[in-house]
Amino acid sequence: MDLVALHGFLADVGRTWDSVTVVDAVAAGPRHALNVCRARPAVVVAGADPAELARGLAGWRRTLTVADASGLVAVDPADAVVRRWVEPGFALCAADSGWTPSPGGWALPDDDFAHRDGMVATAEVRALALARLAPRPGELVWDVGAGPGAIGVECARLGAAVVAVERDPVQCVRIIANASAHGVDVRVVESPLAEAADLPRPDAVFVGGGGPDVVRRCARVGARRVVVATTDLERVVPARDALADAGYEVSGTQLSAARLTGGVLLAVNPVTVLWGAKKS
Incomplete structure (x- = not known):
């Protein structure tokens, strides 16, 4: 993963390192990356096919912002599935609103x-x-x-x-x-x-x-x-x-x-x- 390019992408989408989860779909696998997008409110994915990622997000309230040859493209997953992507780079998968898991252990009262x-x-x-x-x-x-x-x-x-x-x-x-x-x-x-x-x-x-x-x-x-x-x-x-x-x-x-x-x-x-x- 190109960290310099990632830093530039974060700046372009107005995000900071500590406000997103970063996943390398090539290293971790596309299914792993997809499930992180389903679970977390803001995920930057490297090395994923935006259409494949979007197809797996059906049923989850998410939007995608993808860097490709035309620049930054913000798109609903349903539209991302049918769009023709040219040299896609990083993708930001974001929920409609953020959330933060409450502190504590597990097997709660x-x-x-x-x-x-x-x-x-x-x-x-x-x-x-x-x-x-x-x-x-x-x-x-x-x-x-x-x-x-x-x-x-x-x-x-x-x-x-x-x-x-x-x-x-x-x-x-x-x-x-x-x-x-x-x-x-x-x-x-x-x-x-x-x-x-x-x-x-x-x-x-x-x-x-x-x-x-x-x-x-x-x-x-x-x-x-x-x-x-x-x-x-x-x-x-x-x-x-x-x-x-x-x-x-x-x-x-x-x-x-x-x-x-x-x-x-x-x-x-x-x-x-x-x-x-x-x-x-």
Whole structure:
């Protein structure tokens, strides 16, 4: 990457080094660069095809500013897909408005998320799920049956791009509110998974809602890691079988936590968490 040219591009687009994330699509790969653009509010990409980059941003609110032979071109991704680019250089992918992830660790307190009547993945479940999902910059996570989106928001806080699939419109509003409160961007798809179209291929999937059919659909997309959480014991074996049939090595555990509250240990409903890792 030509750092002198990069410095000039930043000056041309009115950005500073500390206000953007810089990704070399040649070194890191175009998919990695695309997922960083999906996850961060301002990303400068070197070595990417602007049309390919724009095609992958469908569903994300972004604009592109590209340096090519004609100069600087600011364009909507839908237009960038069909434009003929001549000797493109750096591209700035910017969100409509900036955001900054809130400070703190992970497996945040349950009350840090707006939710309905305790219907949220508890901190204990999130801690294990996040460890098995392994979200990180350059990767894409699906949060399926997302509820209020606590898992997806936490994955986004750790740098991953996130698509939350949720059929309940009220919960979709909560996902947006929770993402905003924690300073991250989560793409929300208001639909059952079976009706969701053109979702980008994930690196990891969390299934928090839906039955074995949803697990089977998720297992078929080829993500390297799939995590399933359920309170229904009757769904454990079918979910395990769906993952195993799709070529995953499956492990699992039942979490039974008791929280210290006012000097008293109060039990939390047990949750079974399964995780599958794709066999190499």
